[in-house]
Amino acid sequence: MIAEQFSGAVAGLIEKAGVADYGAALDRLASCAAGFDMSCAFAFSTGHAPVVIHDGYSETVDRRALRSYLRGAYLLDPFYQASVSAGAEGLWRMRELAPDQFYDSDFAWSREVHPCISDEAGTLVEEIGFVIPLPDGFGATYSLMRNRGGQPFDAAEFQRLRAMLPILAASLRQHWALISGGAGGMAGMPARPVAERVFHEVFGDQLTPAQYAVAKLILRGHSSLSIAENLGITEGTVKIHRSNIYRRLGISSQGELFQRFINHLAD
Structure with missing residues (x-):
């Protein structure tokens, strides 16, 4: 039964590349390894505004906070920093990437910019994320979040999710190629960081x-x-x-x- 669920999820991910409900297919695959309450995926670059690949928290996130996040608060997000850094590909817990005083910072506790950004503030018990390099100087983050009242991702769940990295990476790169139009699709975007x-x-x-x-x-x-x-x-x-x-x-x-x-x- 589990094998059938997994193979069906992989097939769905292949079918949905480049279409609007791709994010739901991402979540279906990830849920084969572990449950989660919310999810999101962004493509980040030092030279361009972030691109929303998947919005899996609209029902619980203040849209004004998300707008502020996209306008610039994402620059303070540890997953943004990992996505635009070389050698960061993999699955990470937020606390592994965060600076030493991140959880004491105003950003980590602010509901004005992104109520889900911290796994020790706001609504979450933990956030983990896949960091996947993309062409054209972009990097993708696909985050999975659990709300307060639940349990952090345990070691077995984390390992099962990490085993999916090759599939998720290949799929996200294919999806990105289809929605971005390659380097040509970035023409005219501001060059200034x-x-x-x-x-x-x-x-x-x-x-x-x-x-x-x-x-x-x-x-x-x-x-x-x-x-x-x-x-x-x-x-x-x-x-x-x-x-x-x-x-x-x-x-x-x-x-x-x-x-x-x-x-x-x-x-």
Whole structure:
């Protein structure tokens, strides 16, 4: 019975490549390995806005929050960072990708940008996701989520899902080729990195390049020590940058920095 269910799900995934209900076929296959409450799939790139491949949480997610996420809050998502990084292909638990202070960050607890983004805040007990490189500089994330009140994905479920990676990767690449039109389908899209554009829209020319680099990592949930390690500077220098960022923006806390970012996305 299980083999029949699995083979039927694989057949359905092949049939639905390039069509609107492809996401339902993705979920049908994944559910052969483990149950979940919500799901989503995005194609991310450093040079383009995200593409929604599958929206499996419309009934429970505030549409305004999803809009803010797509306008720029996704830049703070650990799965976005993994999708645009080399060598990140695989199945990951959110906590394996998140910066050291992610779960203490305003982003992780904000229902204004994406109520499902954190597995220790909002509505979730856990989020896991497949990270799959795509052509043309894109990477896909297919996330599975369990709501609070349930249990995290156990080791056996995680292993069964991970065994599906080759099928899911091949299918998502086929689907992407059909819906994107290849490199030609990206013609005319802005060449300037989206992260650079979004952060400059929020903060303008008020920050120096070094301060921009620090501000981005603060918003993503990095501690001063983690920022120092990422940028190759001392922790003391990070603290000086942080102080100067707040002074230049006329704010006094990390919470205010985040709120300015979110207010721009929600306008």
